[in-house]
Amino acid sequence: MDYFNHHQGRLMAEQLDVAELATEFGTPCYLYSQATIERHWRAFSDAMGERPHLICYAVKANSNLAILNLMARMGSGFDIVSGGELARVIAAGGDPAKVVFSGVGKTAAEMRQALEAGIHCFNVESEPELDRLNAVAGALGKRAPVSLRINPDIDAKTHPYISTGLKQNKFGIPATKALAAYQYAASLPNLRITGMDCHIGSQLTETQPFVEALERLLALVDALSECGIELEHLDLGGGLGVSYGDEIPPSPAEYVAALLPSLGERQLTLVLEPGRAIMANAGILVTQVEFLKQGEDRDFAIVDAAMNDLLRPALYQAEQQIVEVVKSDRATANYDVVGPVCETGDFLGKDRTLAISQGDLLAVRGAGAYGFTMSSNYNSRPRAAEVMVSGDSAHLIRKRETLEQLWQGEQLLP
Ligand SMILES: Cc1ncc(COP(=O)(O)O)c(C=O)c1O
Numbered sequence: 001m002d003y004f005n006h007h008q009g010r011l012m013a014e015q016l017d018v019a020e021l022a023t024e025f026g027t028p029c030y031l032y033s034q035a036t037i038e039r040h041w042r043a044f045s046d047a048m049g050e051r052p053h054l055i056c057y058a059v060k061a062n063s064n065l066a067i068l069n070l071m072a073r074m075g076s077g078f079d080i081v082s083g084g085e086l087a088r089v090i091a092a093g094g095d096p097a098k099v100v101f102s103g104v105g106k107t108a109a110e111m112r113q114a115l116e117a118g119i120h121c122f123n124v125e126s127e128p129e130l131d132r133l134n135a136v137a138g139a140l141g142k143r144a145p146v147s148l149r150i151n152p153d154i155d156a157k158t159h160p161y162i163s164t165g166l167k168q169n170k171f172g173i174p175a176t177k178a179l180a181a182y183q184y185a186a187s188l189p190n191l192r193i194t195g196m197d198c199h200i201g202s203q204l205t206e207t208q209p210f211v212e213a214l215e216r217l218l219a220l221v222d223a224l225s226e227c228g229i230e231l232e233h234l235d236l237g238g239g240l241g242v243s244y245g246d247e248i249p250p251s252p253a254e255y256v257a258a259l260l261p262s263l264g265e266r267q268l269t270l271v272l273e274p275g276r277a278i279m280a281n282a283g284i285l286v287t288q289v290e291f292l293k294q295g296e297d298r299d300f301a302i303v304d305a306a307m308n309d310l311l312r313p314a315l316y317q318a319e320q321q322i323v324e325v326v327k328s329d330r331a332t333a334n335y336d337v338v339g340p341v342c343e344t345g346d347f348l349g350k351d352r353t354l355a356i357s358q359g360d361l362l363a364v365r366g367a368g369a370y371g372f373t374m375s376s377n378y379n380s381r382p383r384a385a386e387v388m389v390s391g392d393s394a395h396l397i398r399k400r401e402t403l404e405q406l407w408q409g410e411q412l413l414p
């Protein structure tokens, strides 16, 4: 068993009993399955077969050092969006030469940091960013490897907040301006053009928008080639969705198989930046029921995890399954599962049928990606512990914050 499944009515994390782990580590607590992370990462890498490729795990999905280290040991590259993420990758033993740096607002300091580390390339998102990178690289006596992020104007058919490849989104350079932008980049002395990239959105459950984006990019690759600009790699970003409920997204193998025919004979290294597809279903958030409260309109299960621990339901109305950690034959009722934060938007799930009483444990599934990394200290709540399960052992990979850590770095006025 290498997943989170009920066995004789008790939720197991690989071979360990989740209720016992909750007693040991406290709640709320994120639990991850090492075997699941490894299996998901390999699914991408295996799908590529002999084709030259680089899997750059999107660090924003889950940036715990132990998880980055696990990926680094499998040979993963990394997609980063800040100097902080680069520092984490390096601290975790990741190879900077396999790092791609995305994001619309890279600062000069972040560019210097990445050039000194020797990253694989900058995914540049605008002309002014080209100018800044050229200046920073020149001052360091280096040539910066550059890919231009193209906005292909494709509808990814996902939540509007995580759709990134439409012309009204802030991301990338419009496909219509791409040739001019490449020619401009080629004229700058401290840049070296190496690739092209896009990322059209997250939680995509069909292959067709990816294939459309790829075809738009390939038309540009060919047009550049005619102008004498040859690229080494093509990066299609991340975005492959997962099943949080009824969705049936393509597997990594199906997704890659859908992409390869369009590439044809072109000798481009294919780069992918998956985040969610590797991490989401490799993690759960375990929480305890503090109170059951009967309202006039509905019943509430008030739990010890809140929107500060898992923001996705509040931010995107995301629906993630919530299950009892220990099944019982108690009567079921419908509850809004809510946290202690002082916001009506603080819920983990609405109208969920559960058989629970005070003190019981619940697990929110699909919490391994964009769970801990989007957590905050709102309401001065310490951030949850993170635990990695591997077979029949569990390792604390991030301690729960102490109350004192909540004001670290703050000073009283003299
Ligand atoms: C540039 C870039 N690459 C990769 C990802 C990872 O996306 P996902 O977690 O959907 O695979 C994102 C986030 O959506 C992103 O913005």
Ligand SMILES: N[C@@H](CCCC[NH3+])C(=O)O
Residues within 6 Å of the ligand: 060, 162, 202, 203, 312, 316, 369, 370, 374
């Ligand atoms: N944070 C989003 C995904 C955004 C990906 C970042 N480009 C989520 O939880 O679904």
